[in-house]
Amino acid sequence: MKLEGRQVVDVQLEQAWERIVDPRVLKACTPGLERLDVSATDPNHYDAVLEVRLPALTGRFEGAIDYLERVPPERLKLRVAGKGPVGFVDGVVILTLAAVDEGTSLAYSADVQIGGQVARLGQRMISGVTREMAGQFFSAFERWRPEAPEEKVVAPPVSSFFQLVWRTLLRLLGLRRDD
Amino acid sequence: MIPDQFEYFAPRSLKEAIELLGKRADAKLLGGGMSLIPALKHRLAAASALIDLGRVPDLEGMSEKRGAIAIGGRTTHRALAVPGEFKDVHVLHETAGAIGDVQVRNRGTIGGSLVHADPAADWPAAFLALDGEAIAVGPKGERVIPAAQFFTGMLASAVRHDEVLTEVRLKVERKRAGTAYVKLRQPASGFAIVGVAAQVTLDRSGRIERASVGVTGVNSTAFRAAALEKSLVGTTPDVATLRSLCKRIEEAEPMEDMHASAEYRAHLVGVFAMRALATASGRAAA
Numbered sequence: 487m488k489l490e491g492r493q494v495v496d497v498q499l500e501q502a503w504e505r506i507v508d509p510r511v512l513k514a515c516t517p518g519l520e521r522l523d524v525s526a527t528d529p530n531h532y533d534a535v536l537e538v539r540l541p542a543l544t545g546r547f548e549g550a551i552d553y554l555e556r557v558p559p560e561r562l563k564l565r566v567a568g569k570g571p572v573g574f575v576d577g578v579v580i581l582t583l584a585a586v587d588e589g590t591s592l593a594y595s596a597d598v599q600i601g602g603q604v605a606r607l608g609q610r611m612i613s614g615v616t617r618e619m620a621g622q623f624f625s626a627f628e629r630w631r632p633e634a635p636e637e638k639v640v641a642p643p644v645s646s647f648f649q650l651v652w653r654t655l656l657r658l659l660g661l662r663r664d665d
Numbered sequence: 666m667i668p669d670q671f672e673y674f675a676p677r678s679l680k681e682a683i684e685l686l687g688k689r690a691d692a693k694l695l696g697g698g699m700s701l702i703p704a705l706k707h708r709l710a711a712a713s714a715l716i717d718l719g720r721v722p723d724l725e726g727m728s729e730k731r732g733a734i735a736i737g738g739r740t741t742h743r744a745l746a747v748p749g750e751f752k753d754v755h756v757l758h759e760t761a762g763a764i765g766d767v768q769v770r771n772r773g774t775i776g777g778s779l780v781h782a783d784p785a786a787d788w789p790a791a792f793l794a795l796d797g798e799a800i801a802v803g804p805k806g807e808r809v810i811p812a813a814q815f816f817t818g819m820l821a822s823a824v825r826h827d828e829v830l831t832e833v834r835l836k837v838e839r840k841r842a843g844t845a846y847v848k849l850r851q852p853a854s855g856f857a858i859v860g861v862a863a864q865v866t867l868d869r870s871g872r873i874e875r876a877s878v879g880v881t882g883v884n885s886t887a888f889r890a891a892a893l894e895k896s897l898v899g900t901t902p903d904v905a906t907l908r909s910l911c912k913r914i915e916e917a918e919p920m921e922d923m924h925a926s927a928e929y930r931a932h933l934v935g936v937f938a939m940r941a942l943a944t945a946s947g948r949a950a951a
Contacts, residue, residue, distance in 0.1 A: 542820040603707045610922040614885035
């Protein structure tokens with residue numbers, strides 16, 4: 487199946503490129519990515535363990551990420567393959583970066599084969615799950631800072647406007663630090 | 666098709682259920698089990714313990730309290746599908762009657778459906794359109810969650826792990842008002858490819874005074890078509906007007922699956938919104 491999406495992040499194009507090819511960023515920003523090891527012999531090959539965890543569904547995949555093409559600073563092609571107890575995923579993802587007024591536009595387009603239980607029972611959820619995970623990835627990607635590379639960047643929790651105002655107020659008063 | 670091992674608890678009071686939840690971080694509440702049990706069997710979900718709400722008293726039934734219909738969280742779809750006491754509130758039995766199949770309706774519950782927050786479940790549309798409220802009871806007591814803040818993401822709701830959804834409240838307009846739920850059903854699963862719930866209140870001259878539209882099956886969470894609702898105010902609800910206003914639903918960011926492309930879903934939302942509004946308006950005028 488084909489999966490597509492696009493998001494604009496407030497990061498300059500060159501910087502966005504540097505981040506997107508940095509395995510530390512990939513590891514810190516991908517929701518549920520438990521392990522990411524760069525191969526000792528091939529810098530374009532990573533071994534990965536991903537746990538998809540929604541409140542009502544979980545799935546664990548072990549597999550690999552291979553960079554097939556790197557065209558700095560605008561195009562990245564990678565193959566993602568993984569399998570686990572609930573099924574398998576195998577696909578090619580093309581990521582296109584472009585400078586826009588607000589920063590950088592990141593567009594992904596993936597052609598993915600999905601099989602097993604997850605495909606049979608979760609098929610109708612896949613595009614929604616992908617979109618949600620991509621959204622979390624991009625917002626973490628935007629806020630990633632090289633000073634704390636190993637720290638997991640978590641997307642901010644959904645909070646009401648009043649909670650936001652309240653927290654900002656506490657922060658301004660020095661009663662609360664960002665966590 | 667065989668789930669991983671889990672412990673089974675059948676508490677006899679709400680207090681006991683909440684205490685059990687507090688002790689087990691990965692326990693799950695069991696309502697009708699129509700989503701949870703298949704997910705466990707296919708090992709798409711995992712839980713070390715199931716806490717069955719079946720023996721907890723006072724979680725079932727319907728009553729009217731100050732302009733709202735209060736429905737116990739464990740009330741089955743079947744009980745709500747029968748147009749009894751609230752037969753003038755069409756959206757209630759139309760939604761309940763459109764869910765899954767007869768077995769699912771007999772076992773599945775309104776609270777379970779809402780908390781599970783399946784993007785294609787039927788109840789979320791009506792819950793949003795009727796300005797619903799969910800009552801969640803946890804160790805610190807009771808709190809009210811408005812529908813607008815209830816769905817926090819795909820398969821995620823604002824009900825916390827240590828809380829039980831005990832009651833669902835739906836606000837029903839009774840004067841010059843009507844409701845409806847229409848859906849395109851996926852024939853095998855019964856889930857909504859698109860589902861739209863509407864409540865319309867007319868003024869004395871027959872124009873729309875207030876309309877609310879809840880949509881399910883389209884985005885990764887159910888949503889209110891707020892822009893459409895605004896544009897409907899003051900218009901005469903004839904088919905031509907409704908059709909032109911429903912052409913584009915601004916909030917739709919359709920998902921895609923083997924049954925319907927994003928483009929097809931975007932088209933369907935408009936068609937079903939028009940049908941739901943036309944039916945609700947007709948009932949309001951009657």
